[in-house]
Amino acid sequence: MSESNIAGEMIEKKEFLKFFSFYISAKEFFGLQQGAVLVDCCSGSSFLGLYWLDRNPDDKVTAIDKTLTEKHRETLDYFVSSNPKIRNRYEFLQQDITQPDFEFPECNAVIAVHACGSLTDIIIDKCMKQGLPLAVMPCCYNSKRIWWQKYSPCIEFEGDLGRYADELRLAYLKHRYKNAKIETISPEITPMNRILLAGKKK
Numbered sequence: 001m002s003e004s005n006i007a008g009e010m011i012e013k014k015e016f017l018k019f020f021s022f023y024i025s026a027k028e029f030f031g032l033q034q035g036a037v038l039v040d041c042c043s044g045s046s047f048l049g050l051y052w053l054d055r056n057p058d059d060k061v062t063a064i065d066k067t068l069t070e071k072h073r074e075t076l077d078y079f080v081s082s083n084p085k086i087r088n089r090y091e092f093l094q095q096d097i098t099q100p101d102f103e104f105p106e107c108n109a110v111i112a113v114h115a116c117g118s119l120t121d122i123i124i125d126k127c128m129k130q131g132l133p134l135a136v137m138p139c140c141y142n143s144k145r146i147w148w149q150k151y152s153p154c155i156e157f158e159g160d161l162g163r164y165a166d167e168l169r170l171a172y173l174k175h176r177y178k179n180a181k182i183e184t185i186s187p188e189i190t191p192m193n194r195i196l197l198a199g200k201k202k
């Protein structure tokens with residue numbers, strides 16, 4: 001399946017570029033071997049997970065979202081119709097990740113694009129607890145995790161809540177992970193363009 005086909009047929013170009021840029025960052029950062037198992041958390045249409053499978057024929061993806069939408073069915077049908085083997089390497093779990101007993105299924109890494117507000121923080125906490133590498137692009141910022149400032153009191157709030165929240169998240173991740181960083185994609189693709197990346201736990 002060529003990238004231009006996906007961009008033209010399934011989703012609009014900017015949306016495609018968002019997933020594509022995220023995919024390139026996460027893929028390079030994790031450096032996973034073939035046969036890896038990924039969780040696409042807060043998956044929405046599941047485009048990210050299905051695109052990952054299309055490009056990595058030995059990997060498996062579990063998509064998790066609290067809602068199963070028609071868009072998800074359409075996206076799955078689209079990918080499966082051009083690459084039927086994807087069907088056996090993909091599963092969808094309808095789950096609410098905010099439930100206290102929620103745990104990620106066994107996997108090599110968790111990926112999430114535009115995990116709104118505190119969902120990003122929940123993903124970070126659960127991954128930390130389970131020792132899982134993560135790549136998360138946050139969105140819809142709020143100030144609920146301002147207490148994270150204790151991990152880096154020198155980070156100043158300069159008016160951009162999103163940047164501040166992500167710097168605090170990064171400081172928190174660095175406290176527990178050997179390698180953690182923020183990468184950005186072009187703001188022309190999306191203004192919520194930071195990707196939090198964390199690899200092996202300390």
Ligand SMILES: C[S@@+](CC[C@H](N)C(=O)[O-])C[C@H]1O[C@@H](n2cnc3c(N)ncnc32)[C@H](O)[C@@H]1O
Nearest residue numbers: 042043044065066067095096097098113114116
């Ligand atoms: C902004 S959308 C992003 C969807 C997709 N990753 C994308 O980039 O197009 C956020 C997603 O989080 C899901 N979500 C919201 N609350 C959730 C929860 N408590 N547990 C699991 N998923 C949740 C929503 O259903 C929605 O699909």
